[in-house]
Amino acid sequence: MAYVVTENCIKCKYTDCVDVCPVDCFREGPNFLVIDPDECIDCTLCVAECPVEAIYAEDDVPDEQTHFISLNAELSKEWRPIIEKKDALPDADDWASVKDKLDQLQR
Numbered sequence: 001m002a003y004v005v006t007e008n009c010i011k012c013k014y015t016d017c018v019d020v021c022p023v024d025c026f027r028e029g030p031n032f033l034v035i036d037p038d039e040c041i042d043c044t045l046c047v048a049e050c051p052v053e054a055i056y057a058e059d060d061v062p063d064e065q066t067h068f069i070s071l072n073a074e075l076s077k078e079w080r081p082i083i084e085k086k087d088a089l090p091d092a093d094d095w096a097s098v099k100d101k102l103d104q105l106q107r
Contacts (some may be wrong), residue, residue, distance in 0.1 A: 002037035003046060006068045008054035010105050011095035012088055017046035017055060019105060028082035030106035031089060032106040036076035036078055052096045059081045075107070 005017075011031050016025045018033070025039035026046075034048075035055070047055045056062070058069055095101065 001101045002008050002040035002043055003035050003042065003044070004037075004058055004061050004072050005034050006019050006054050006056060006065045006097075007102060008052040008062060008096070009050075010101045011098070012052050012054075014051050014088045014092060015082065015085045016049040016051060020045040020049050024081050025076075026063070026082050027076045027079035029079050032075075032105055033062040033082065034072040034079065035105075036081075037073050051106050066088045078107075091099075 009032050013028075013031055013033055015026075021038055022043060022045070023037045023041050025041075026032045027036055037058075042057075044057075047057075055080070061069060089095075095104075
């Protein structure tokens with residue numbers, strides 16, 4: 001079972017999770033991160049590090065966000081690995097509590 005990045009990450013892209021990942025399974029898009037399910041070792045370290053609580057175990061993804069499971073798998077094949085912490089997006093704090101922002105995802 002892999003971990004999944006969900007909607008709360010969109011337009012925030014805090015990278016605290018990247019810093020603790022022992023296997024470099026995160027991939028970076030323009031305004032979102034995903035986890036490569038083939039690389040994730042289910043260590044759970046990233047979950048506690050995410051300031052917007054965007055990361056869930058695959059079995060625990062909220063029902064209304066289960067489409068993020070396949071989205072992480074798809075985009076992890078297209079996007080490049082991110083292996084070092086970076087600054088969050090400039091307006092990340094403004095977007096952190098916004099709901100229903102899938103339409104804001106940039107591929």
